[in-house]
Amino acid sequence: MSVLSDRIRAYRPADFQSLLRLIGQAFGGETAESVQFAVSARNTSTFVAEWGNEVVGVAMAISFGRTAWIGNVVVAPDFGRHGLGSALTEAACDKVRRHADSVLLLALGDAARLYERLGFVPDGLYGTWTATASTPGIVNADQCGDAGLSLLDAATRPDTTEQCLALDRRATGEDRRAYLEIFVPSMIAAYRRGASDDVGAIAGYSARLASGRGAVIADAPEVARRLLCDMLQKAPATRIEFPDANGAGVSLAAELGLRRFKENLRMRLGPPVSGYQPQAIYKALTPAVG
Numbered sequence: 575m576s577v578l579s580d581r582i583r584a585y586r587p588a589d590f591q592s593l594l595r596l597i598g599q600a601f602g603g604e605t606a607e608s609v610q611f612a613v614s615a616r617n618t619s620t621f622v623a624e625w626g627n628e629v630v631g632v633a634m635a636i637s638f639g640r641t642a643w644i645g646n647v648v649v650a651p652d653f654g655r656h657g658l659g660s661a662l663t664e665a666a667c668d669k670v671r672r673h674a675d676s677v678l679l680l681a682l683g684d685a686a687r688l689y690e691r692l693g694f695v696p697d698g699l700y701g702t703w704t705a706t707a708s709t710p711g712i713v714n715a716d717q718c719g720d721a722g723l724s725l726l727d728a729a730t731r732p733d734t735t736e737q738c739l740a741l742d743r744r745a746t747g748e749d750r751r752a753y754l755e756i757f758v759p760s761m762i763a764a765y766r767r768g769a770s771d772d773v774g775a776i777a778g779y780s781a782r783l784a785s786g787r788g789a790v791i792a793d794a795p796e797v798a799r800r801l802l803c804d805m806l807q808k809a810p811a812t813r814i815e816f817p818d819a820n821g822a823g824v825s826l827a828a829e830l831g832l833r834r835f836k837e838n839l840r841m842r843l844g845p846p847v848s849g850y851q852p853q854a855i856y857k858a859l860t861p862a863v864g
């Protein structure tokens with residue numbers, strides 16, 4: 575336990591503006607809506623660091639049962655290197671470790687050293703890809719292919735939603751239902767068409783909120799191509815984050831004219847997640863929950 579643990583406490587709604595400032599300055603692109611969304615997601619615990627009467631740091635943890643994720647770890651620059659980042663991460667880990675076999679996170683840059691000291695080990699890189707000036711022209715109907723797929727709104731049929739959640743469990747080895755429920759209204763399921771044009775087996779799904787959070791999970795690259803094209807045609811600026819271990823995904827992103835501009839190191843505390851299939855993940859939900 576860190577000697578600074580007495581500066582760490584649970585988040586209170588009155589801390590919201592401080593949280594927004596800290597997370598916004600550290601990561602950019604965040605809005606009051608997206609931070610509120612992260613704080614209020616089911617099974618999420620948020621901790622803050624206090625110095626005097628000021629909130630100067632934050633960390634969040636979300637529990638998926640056997641796995642959990644730590645994210646949004648930020649300490650204000652003026653208060654850095656005093657151990658607050660470590661104390662916040664420890665508090666978040668302590669909260670979720672009772673149930674979780676493995677705690678996961680996506681580390682940015684030098685932060686990996688901090689996590690390593692707390693026992694986290696590397697578990698593969700995730701690249702972040704984004705559109706270039708030429709992408710909107712490239713992602714046209716010809717690039718997408720039909721791939722013999724029918725795309726359906728998952729929200730219209732409960733069994734479709736359940737099939738998307740099952741597919742997600744098979745790809746991640748995790749039960750992310752608590753978080754994915756928020757995405758159901760935007761979920762699109764890809765089905766392989768049967769011989770008589772009826773709907774066959776589910777092959778992938780995508781989901782995307784206005785904030786850009788969302789996922790693409792697919793059992794084959796041509797399925798991912800269709801889903802990613804569909805997403806990029808509607809929202810060309812979407813950032814796509816996925817494991818480098820998905821070699822077909824790397825080729826596909828390059829073919830679609832995306833550029834890899836950043837990377838995060840997936841790290842874990844505990845054993846590898848059983849059943850994790852990085853080659854089925856073509857877009858992670860967010861850097862904070864994988």
Ligand SMILES: CC(C)(COP(=O)(O)OP(=O)(O)OC[C@H]1O[C@@H](n2cnc3c(N)ncnc32)[C@H](O)[C@@H]1OP(=O)(O)O)[C@@H](O)C(=O)NCCC(=O)NCCS
Nearest residue numbers: 600648649654655656657658659660681682684685687688
């Ligand atoms: C990463 C961060 C939370 C560390 O907070 P902190 O209170 O300085 O952390 P601690 O004092 O417990 O540990 C310091 C260690 O963090 C690591 N570190 C990572 N990024 C760092 C940074 N920008 N500045 C200083 N230390 C950093 C170093 O290993 C450092 O150890 P060292 O001083 O021996 O080199 C803080 O620098 C920050 O908010 N950075 C911007 C947001 C970010 O990248 N968050 C992590 C996302 S995964």
